[in-house]
Amino acid sequence: MQNKPYLEHADVRKILEAARAEAWTHHWTVSISVVDDGGHLLGFYRLDGAPALSSEMATAKARTAALGRRESRHYEEMINQGRTAFLSAPNLSGMLEGAVPIILHNHVLGAVGVSGVKSNEDAQVARAGVAAVAPV
Template structure:
């Protein structure tokens, strides 16, 4: 039987704090969601001024990234390159850049999804959060 790392509550709080700090440093009003490797929500916050819709988009991006074991940006590119049939894939809703999977020792252990600013900036916030794990 194999073993793999997992996100503890302390890890999640560390990621959330660093992602929030990145967003606030840039004056970006966003929602931030963190999920485990099965796409189950572990943390969500909506910063002041973030649109209500972002609270639905951020966890969808995170779930898609965790289940697919890659950044959600990859799916956006697949669709933009003409493979629109991918829109019918089950369990994927956040097909936009801004979901970033968390990889430790070669295992995807979760993901961070961010929504509220340009997609590349959403991803920047997610990556800043993940970087806090070291």
């Protein structure tokens, strides 16, 4: 049997703080979600001024990246390239750029999802969060 690393509370705090710092550096008002490998919410920040919808989108994006074991942008790209049937994939509702899985020693520990600014900027904030605990 293999042992698998997992995110601890201290890790989630580091991720959220690093992502928040990246967003604040650019004056971006975003929501930031951290989920475990099953897509369950572990931590969340909604920065002052972030749109209400961004809180739901950040978590949905993070869940998609964790369950799919890849950045959420890959699903958006597949759909944009014509594979619209992917819109019916179960439990994946955040198929937009802005979430990055947290991978350590080939294990997906969870993901960071961000919403509130341009998709590539959301992803930049998510990567900053992931970098606090694992190389991106």
